[in-house]
Amino acid sequence: MKQVPSNPKLVMDEAVKIINFIKSRPLQSRLFSLLCEDCGSKHKILLLHTEVRWLSRGKPLTRLFELKAELQMFLSDTSFNLKDRSYDKTWLFRLSFMADIFQKLNELNLSLQGKQTTVFQACNKITAFKRKLNFWIICVSKREIESFTLLSEFVSDNDLDNVFEQLVQHLTSMRACFEKYFPEEENTKLKLNSWxxxxxxxxxxxxxxxxxxxxxxxxxxxxxxxxxxxxxxxxxxxxxxxxxxxxxxxxxxxxxxxFTFPTTYLCETGFSTYAATKTKYRNRLDADLI
Structure with missing residues (x-):
């Protein structure tokens, strides 16, 4: 997902700029929160995107899409150059797809974590996701998008047919990347050790x-x-x-x-534990809680 095609990449970059326009200004952020509260919205704030934690981008995109109506009202009186994006159906179509696909990648990433995760379990999860990609490509080409929640809801309210081919290309390129990083030969090697x-x-x-x-x-x-x-x-x-x-x-x-590390989970856990000793929590008197 780091190698996102040009159109989805542009949507991603513009979404981050819209979020930063509100979140990086305390007054704007407070006013937007009050607007969401007055409208009875499910959420009251936007979420920042961290480039280092690139898998987390699904949540900011999902939150931005769910607050698109509030965003239209808030940006209508501003001179922000991207304020028209909240009215652009094609842009919102791509945003909903990006939010859905990143959410699925987040779920895959979480399923691979854990101290007892083995290389066999990780291989099974990756294989299942590659099979899902093949299934999604077929479904999207037939305009059957029930697997993508936000995209399905948006399409049901808006008539858009000319951009589905872009989604098929995106999913196809993602499948190629998965085949590159997780070739079938490695899966075959594990099958030889299924005992x-x-x-x-x-x-x-x-x-x-x-x-x-x-x-x-x-x-x-x-x-x-x-x-x-x-x-x-x-x-x-x-x-x-x-x-x-x-x-x-x-x-x-x-x-x-x-004992082969299937993911970097244990390494990152150890690093996070070490980093926690650099915070104020290391000064607690009760050593058992550290």
Whole structure:
């Protein structure tokens, strides 16, 4: 999503300028908040976009789109050069799509986070999203956009047919980027090690890279009902750690793959914890709360 096509990129840049026009001026921000309160709006403030946290841009775009009526009233008496954007149906059409697609990317990003997330789970999420992209391309080309909430609501109230092709191009370019960063070859490699994810499958096949001796050990373990009970009651990482003494070679092979960082979540968590020590909270007397 950092490589956004020209038209959606222009909408994104102009949306950020509109938000900054209001949020960067305290008086403007307070007046806009009062206007939203008088109108009984669901939200009373806009959200700032942070370029460093580029995945967060879905929320500011969604908030901007949901407050488009209030934005029209607020900007009508100003000399702001982008005030007409809130009346431009094509611009709002693209904005609603950008808000929806970034929201879906945010959901994907959140699903990949967690201390117990394995490379198998991350691969499954990425594969599912690529399949969704293929499905969305077909749906948008047929004008079936129920998967995009804001876009669907906007199109139901406005007759726009000449810009759907741009959405198809955008989704197609996004699919190409996903294929570039997450090639199918990597998914195939993980499938060859599917015994790690579930060694108790009844159709367990011998991996090509595994010797006969190790495979016999795998068959022995997969036939042990006590091991199967342990597998069902513990996490994947804990299971292979706990059987290390009894099946050291199998456990080592499994842990070499499982201990690979599927995302940067743990690194960023550690950095955030370290950064928190630089704040005022480090001065609290109760060390147990730190």
């Amino acid at each position: 790690i994810h579930n060694p108790f499958l009844p159709t367990l096949q011998k991996p090509e890279s595994m010797s006969n001796e190790i495979y016999e050990s795998l068959l022995e373990m997969s036939s042990d009902t006590s091991m199967e009970s342990l597998f069902k009651t513990t996490s994947l990482n804990d299971y292979w750690c706990r059987i290390h003494d009894e099946y050291p070679i199998l456990a080592k092979m499994a842990l070499n793959i499982l």
